[in-house]
Amino acid sequence: MIVGSVTLKLNLSHFSSSSFSLRKSSSSYPSNFPIRTPSKPHFLKIYALSSNDIKVGTNIEVDGSPMRVLEFLHVKPGKGAAFVRTKLKNHLTGNTVEKTFRAGSSIDEADIVKETKQFTYKDGVQFVFMDLSTYEETRLDESDVGNKTKWLKEGMDCNLLLWNGKVIDVDLPITVKLKVVDVVPVVKGDTAQGGGSKPATLDTGAIVNVPLFVNVGEEILVDTRSGQYMSRA
Numbered sequence: 001m002i003v004g005s006v007t008l009k010l011n012l013s014h015f016s017s018s019s020f021s022l023r024k025s026s027s028s029y030p031s032n033f034p035i036r037t038p039s040k041p042h043f044l045k046i047y048a049l050s051s052n053d054i055k056v057g058t059n060i061e062v063d064g065s066p067m068r069v070l071e072f073l074h075v076k077p078g079k080g081a082a083f084v085r086t087k088l089k090n091h092l093t094g095n096t097v098e099k100t101f102r103a104g105s106s107i108d109e110a111d112i113v114k115e116t117k118q119f120t121y122k123d124g125v126q127f128v129f130m131d132l133s134t135y136e137e138t139r140l141d142e143s144d145v146g147n148k149t150k151w152l153k154e155g156m157d158c159n160l161l162l163w164n165g166k167v168i169d170v171d172l173p174i175t176v177k178l179k180v181v182d183v184v185p186v187v188k189g190d191t192a193q194g195g196g197s198k199p200a201t202l203d204t205g206a207i208v209n210v211p212l213f214v215n216v217g218e219e220i221l222v223d224t225r226s227g228q229y230m231s232r233a
């Protein structure tokens with residue numbers, strides 16, 4: 001019987017050096033190829049909808065313009081095809097139009113994005129809005145804001161509506177608190193009769209009718225949609 005042992009030696013230096021070089025090469029990228037983290041999958045949004053899906057507040061494109069549905073009515077006559085009668089507001093012009101769509105017809109949805117920004121100050125003829133998360137400023141001319149300028153107050157949060165990357169409208173809060181800076185003097189006897197109103201100038205320059213008992217220095221709540229006095233603040 002032969003008793004012995006065989007010793008098997010493996011040279012691991014070749015493998016370790018190879019693995020090291022592999023690790024080194026995988027962690028060292030040329031400076032012109034920056035490492036990018038995987039991005040989230042992007043899903044395309046389909047902007048086609050049926051006229052049967054129309055409801056108040058829906059934004060659609062009609063004749064190349066973004067419009068908001070103000071009113072709608074589904075009509076099914078005794079004879080003929082059913083249709084949807086709508087009242088639309090053009091976001092670009094502010095005009096309202098009436099439009100009828102055949103029931104079930106395809107309509108393009110307007111790709112309108114809403115961004116909340118704060119009105120910070122007025123710079124000359126421009127109104128400056130700021131994104132409080134990025135501190136990015138958006139400047140709008142008076143013509144872009146329209147008659148809503150008389151309700152804008154510094155520090156107010158607003159919604160800017162963007163279509164194709166352009167601001168097309170500014171949504172204000174339904175009510176705003178403003179200060180009375182001037183009132184038309186009350187004619188003697190009006191107070192005794194009760195009721196009645198008088199023009200008042202507010203700190204934004206807007207003029208509204210207020211009850212006779214409202215005085216200079218008071219703060220009031222105004223409906224920005226109708227421009228009417230609501231109550232004392």
